[in-house]
Amino acid sequence: MKKILIIFLVPQLIFAELVLEITQGSDDPFVIALLDFDGQDEITNQINTIVNNDLNRTGEFKIIKKDKLLSSPKSEEEINFNDFKLLNIDYIVIGSLESENEFNLSASYQIFSVLSKKKIRTSKVLGIPNKIKQLAHYISDGIYEEITGLQGVASTKILYVSELKENNESLYQLIVADADGVNEQILLKSFEPIISPAWSPDSKEVAYVSFETGIAKVYIQNIANGDRRVAIQNSKQISSPAWSPNGNFLSLTMYQDGNAEIYILNLKNNNLTRLTNHYSIDTESSWSPDGSSIMFTSGRSGSPQLYEINLRKFNSKPQRITFEGNYNAKGSYLKNGDGIIFVHRSSDDFKIALKYFNENFIRPLTESKLDESPSISPNGNVIIYAVTENGENLLSGLTLSGARFRLPAKKGEVREPAWSGFLR
C-alpha cells in the first residue's frame, strides 16, 4: 500500500482546481439487477437465460438473482431506487417482449442507473421467432455497451476446426458458431486436414488451408452463400493465412524453399512477395491493427520467439519483441495495438500471456497446462483459446477483466478458434 501524492495543492497556481491522485484499488464488477423479461414464458425464459449467460461471460458484471432483490419492478414507475441501493446495485435492467405475433418479435429494454436514479437507455430490438438467440445476444450487447462503454461481442461469431475420429479415419469440419459456442454451422467437411481458419476484416469471408485435393490449397470462402475460390496452392505445405486489415493482402507461411518463410499474397493481382529469409522457421504471421507491421514466430534465436517486421520502412529487419522464457509463439495484436497476446511456456506449461509494448514483463493469463491458438474478440477484451484437458481439446475463454468461461463441449477435438469482427 503506497502513500498518495498530492499535486497542485496551492490555490495560487494557474489552475484554481485542486488535483488529487488515486493510486490504489482492487477488483470488482458492475453490480446489476437483471429483471426477467415480461411476456410469453417460453420465449422470455430463453431470453432471460441467454442474456444472463452473455453478461456473465463478459466478466464485467455481477448479476443479482431475482430472489435476492427487495422488489422486482416491471416498469419505470414501480422502481424504488432505495431497494436497489441497499444491495449496492449499480444498474437495473427491465425488459419486455412486445409484439408477439407469429412472424415478428420485438423486445424492448430499459437500463436505469441506481446512483443517478435515472433511466440511461431505452432500446428496442426487432427479430423473428426462430432467431430468439440472436435477439437475446443483441440485448446483451446493448446492455454491455451502455454500462461499460465497450462494444459487446455476444452477437459475433467464432470459427474453428473440429476433428472427429471414426474407425481409422478422421473427419475434419470447419465450423462457424455464435460467440457462446452454440448455433453451429458447418462450412466444410473433409477427410483430409483443414487448418488455420482466419476471418476477413469485414467478417464476410474466411480463409483456410485445406488438403482435400491432396495438396495444400488456401481457400477463401464466403460465409453467406458458401462460394469459395482458391487463393493460392502449392505442392509443398502452406499454413496460417492472415488477412491484412484492409483486406487486400494475405500473409502466409510457405515451405517452398525447404523451410518455413512468411510470404505476402496480393489478393488483387495474385503477386506473391517473400517477407522473411532465414534458414530457421518463420511462421504464424499476424498483422498489426494499422497494417504497418507483421508479427511472426521465428526460431532464429534458437528458440521460438516473436518478431516484428515494419512494412512501412524500406529494407527493415525483423525486431525481436519477446525475451521472456524460451518459448513465445502464435502472437496476435491487441485491437488498439498496445500489446500482444501469445502462447508462452513457463516451466512445462503452455499458457496464454499478454505483453504490453510499454512494459518489460509479460502477464500470464491462464493457469492450465496446454493452451494454444489464442484469438482476440473484436472489442479487445476477451480471448478465446484451445485447451487440452485430460487428453481432450476444448475451447475456453477469458476476459482481461478476469472472468473465465468454457464453451460447450463438442464431439471430437476442437482447435484453432478464430474470432470474427463485429457483425452488426
Add this chain to the structure above:
Amino acid sequence: MEIKSDYLIASFFSFLIHASLILFLMDFFYSEKQIRPVLSKTVDVNLIFEEEIIKTKEPLAVNEVPIIKNTFNKTIDNKIIELSQDIEKIGSDETFINLNELIQIDKAVIASSEEKEINQISNMIINMIESAWVKPKNIQEGLICDLRLAVNKNGRIVSVNLIKSSGNIRFDNSAIKAVYRVESFNFYNKISSNLYTDNFKKIVITFNPS
C-alpha cells in the same frame, strides 16, 4: 448583328459572374478576416487567470486599507504643516514597520493553517475515493486519467467529468465508478465557506496507480 451583341452581353455577364466567383474564392469580399484570430485568442483560458488574480489580491487590500485610514485620521487631527512631517515620521516609524511585519506574520500563520486544513481535507477526499476505487485487472502500467468533480456545499458530488482520458476505457470507467460510489463527502460541512469556494468547489482527481 443582334445575335452577336447578345453574345457579347452574355459573355460579359459570364465574365462578371466568374470574376466575382474567383474573387470570392480569393477572399476578396471577406472583410472580417482580421477579426477571426483575435476572436480565437480571447477564447483562451485567460478567464481563469483573471478570477485568480482578483481572489489573491482581495485579502491584501482588506488588510491594508484600514491601516492607511488610521494613519490619516491621526494626521488630520494635527495641523496641516505637521501633516507632511507626520507622514514622514510614520513612514519611518518603527511601530508601523512592526505592524506591517505583524500583519505578514499573521498572514503566514493563516496561510499555513489554511494549507494544513487543505492538506487534511485533501487526504480525506483521497482516502474516500481510494477505498471506493477498484483498479481493473490486466491493464497496462502508466495509465493516468483526470476527473473534474463539482461538489456542492454539503459535500454532494454534483457532476463528474472526464477531462483527460487514459486511453483505456476500462480504466476511465473504474475511476468514474469510484467517484459515483463515493457520492458525497460527509466532512464538507466543516469546511469554511472561503476555503470551499477557493479550493473544494471544483476539484480535479488524478488516478495514477504506481
